[in-house]
Amino acid sequence: MTLPVPGATIGVVGGGQLGRMLAEAASPLGVDVVVLDPTPDAPACPPAADQLVAGFDDEDAISDLAERADVLTYEIELADPDVLESVGADAGVPVHPSPDTLRTIQDKLVQNRAFADAGVPVPDFRAVDGEADLEAAFDDLGQPLMLKARTGGYDGRGNAPVESAADARETFGDLDGYVAEELVDFERELSVIAVSGDGDAATFPVTENVHEAEILRESVVPARTSDEVRKRATEVATDVLEALDGRGVFGIELFERASPRDADGSTGRSPGDGDGRVLVNEVAPRPHNSGHYTIEGCHASQFEQHVRALCGLPLGDTTLRAPTVMANVLGDPDAETRPAVLDGVPSALRDDRISLHWYGKREVRPLRKMGHVTAVGDNRGELLLRARAARDALSFRESTDDHDQPDSTQP
Template sequence: MMTVPVPGATVGVVGGGQLGRMLAEAASPLGVDVVALDPTPDCPAVPPATAQVTAAFDDAEGVRELAERADVLTYEIELADPDLLESVAADADVEVHPTPDTLRTIQDKLVQNRALEDAGVPVPDFTAVDDADDLEAAFDDLGSPLMVKARTGGYDGRGNAPVESVAEAREAFDGLDGLVAEELVDFERELSVIAVRGDGETATFPVAENVHEDEILRESVVPARTSEDVREHATAVARDVLGALDGRGVFGIELFERETDDGTEILVNEIAPRPHNSGHYTIEGCHTSQFEQFARAVCGLPLGATGLRGPAVMANILGDPDAEKRPADLAGAPDALAKPGVSLHWYGKREVRPLRKMGHVTAVGADRETLLDRARAARDATGFE
């Protein structure tokens, strides 16, 4: 492993959205600068990131400039090009974390499922779909309805759809090639674990319970409202996932908790090779945030403590589902901040769009149900003028 100078290191990150912004905020106290590559001028990460390379995620010259300015490369979006990162990093003599091989695995949901299955990690039953015959066979083998996913490019629920027929899948995906079909899991609750690999060490954060609507994360409750045995089981599965991936960094691992005749089952839904929305509670809720861990991990620094300061609830601030794209003028922030124990994070996006993640609130305290009510009230106090 290369030695990254701290203080004084520079992390080059492909992607300059809210994850890059919160990475830069957490890296600054460590004496670590962040340079973000993003196609949007004055992207949300800048400031607090030190600088921006304005270029597409797969722009060779832009990624080369990023590598020349960095001591280590990483990414906060799966649209990064693993082949380009690998080539440019070799020329600039810098490392990429997590590794390009991990990014390749995560970018393709079929490859991801096969890699996890080969490693003995539990996943829903699945099969590849490239034509109508494949999908009909999937209905026969896995039941109906099915969860069908685009193998590549899906994000925040886009590219996923439950379907009951070939015709419905054609309409949802504009064709049937490049898909993966999974059994539709009848789960008790959705969970997630933020897992971290550093230089020779690993760590996991407390298990979160996630509330989704229309495939978009709305709230995370921590600790998850399930038994301690289930939380330990979920953590063990997350550690097994780490064993199937390479490189230092933070991994958001989404899980299903399902009850079966043989007991509770934990299945991996998807993995993000970066900080994850469901881990935003760690900023106020844990001794070390997922973003500080991200900076520590990619720089090869010792990992921080992951324990809870206290129960926490995070609620996303989203664009109205029926609103047209318009300037992002947030109203109600003082009312949200007036709630006891509530913190507000604004992502610096200039335009609000339907269901776009614009910010979040976190409530920290003692009782999860009270905190959930408080976080929802704080979120609902905000809006866009």
């Protein structure tokens, strides 16, 4: 179904930075975005046409949102798939990606099983509902292993490597409702932003992601790996799209597994032969932090692609304009939560290749994503240094503005 453009309205459950950048991308196409979020004056408000202040699972409020929209979507996995499905059916408004896809993604065990059944490569995994299951997982998967809460994890929260049942109890407490995965020895973390349209699909270039303390710090595009690995990562991302239902953008996080070495130092296998060298870590049914580089780096950003897909429009060109690096601007890990304002913008922008994106959050918390910078050029190593320099020029100082209010519901 193709929506009237200009003139269409997208209703978004969630009004954080993803909703903000989605609204910015929708505006040139003549598409309005209305967001629903429990935080008054949420980050998406300035570019969005309007905000409904309500919880992500508020059925009455989502019904009101559906009355104002031609299509519903979500920018946060805390949305309730049952409510979205019911409201969409009652209002005759499509929901994309589908509520079934959201159900699959919300439960990491269900997600792993769905991908394994579809032939998508994932780490070996086991369900854990108690200590006996965990001990069996150690026997099957080795020690240590990665233990993940099946639901509710975000930015690495709810995930931790554990070496014993005692270690797991100390970290997690109750051991019901988890999934254990082999602890993958990987060369690097990759991602692919993929988009499913109305009868067509596309993938963006493979991205290399640098994490610290489970938080994405930098993305480098194209990924600094072999052509064979990039090809295989794109193939796996395409398989993920085929295993999920509904239109829109998906952020597909991947591991490039380290190859075992023979005595002569060779790996003894080709990195692109489908032998499990590339594994799916997790999938987000929405635009993704590792795809923010596409705003400056590609012909059509992940956010424009999401709008096109939701409205049934032909997809745009995903080609990379030039090598690109994105660096997240995060709250200081040791700082107290407080209202804040950003300092150092003139210094960061002295480099004329730097673009700054500020998310409009009034409260800074430790490691909270407050914005990002992007550098586009020729040499990825140089771009990484420039992006880091621009990011490091930025800092936060306490605000004295009386109108600042906490916005604790936004990640």
